[in-house]
Amino acid sequence: MIRAVLLALCLAGPATAQVPEPDGYRGEPYRAPVPATLQGATVIDARQAIRLHADGVPFLDVLPRRANKPQGLPEGTVWREPPHETIPGAVWLWDTGYEALAPAEQARLETGLRQATGGDPAAPVVIFCRSDCWMSWNAARRAVSLGYAAVHWFPGGVEEWQAAGGAPLVRATPVAP
Template sequence: MIRAVLLALLLAGPAAAQVPEPDGYRGEPYRAPVPATLQGATVIDGAQAVRLHAEGVPFLDVLPRKTRPEGLPEGTIWREPLHETIPGAVWLWDTGYDRLAPAEQARLERGLAEASKGDPAAPVVIFCRSDCWMSWNAARRAVALGYTAIHWFPGGIEGWQAAGGASLVKATPVVP
């Protein structure tokens, strides 16, 4: 029963809560209900994401990358956790925070330019996890950069799976 309710919520698309769009970018906590809108972008649900994917629209994953914890004793083996994503998505890690360092801003700009082939009117889908402000922040930045066909997918990888999208694949982070 609980699983059916959760699946129904994911398939419903954007969060049902009436969360207003903030004036700026949203910080912690990033995993929280998100607005149902993003001014200047098209908000899509899982079925629309699957359709756009089938049409060849580029997908950009902005989930953060886990880095080696500081202070690990010398000789400690650390393996970066596996991050799975939508097939063909470009992983622009760490580009969804409320404040971006110059390297992350450049990664986002470069990723958008490559995904759109330099055409700010080309469609691009931006996502991360369900109810995650990082994708909202990154999509808002894309709109602010002049991209006019941004599709924000607030359901993220969970919404993709719930909509019957192709199996997730191992993500490879873009080179800084």
């Protein structure tokens, strides 16, 4: 009997916590379990993301950029910004998923959304980052609050994309500030 219960628990997979949608935007820690929902947006999985990508829907990557040299490096250390890989064709709207955005980051998000949708708030767009990353949830929620009606939030991000056999990732180029 105990073996049957243990086997059933193993086959059921890991337990997933129910994460409620917050009233506002989420701050630190950004890498944490995310809600299964986003009011006003459509939540998609990798299979749906791959289909939307094949249909030519614009993808917006909101992973932060690590362009600043880390504090405390020894004198004379050469530091290079680490490369960021993303879904082919995605526009990297870096730093647009934080809890609070500086005016430049807000403008980057608004401009990126406008360009990706051709200025049509009814045009579809996919917003993603990494798996279990609140950056994409925050950015997708902002897109909804800006009046975009066909926001697809892809919470599995690049990890789920790769696991599902999506096109190989490519090196991202950040959009101009």
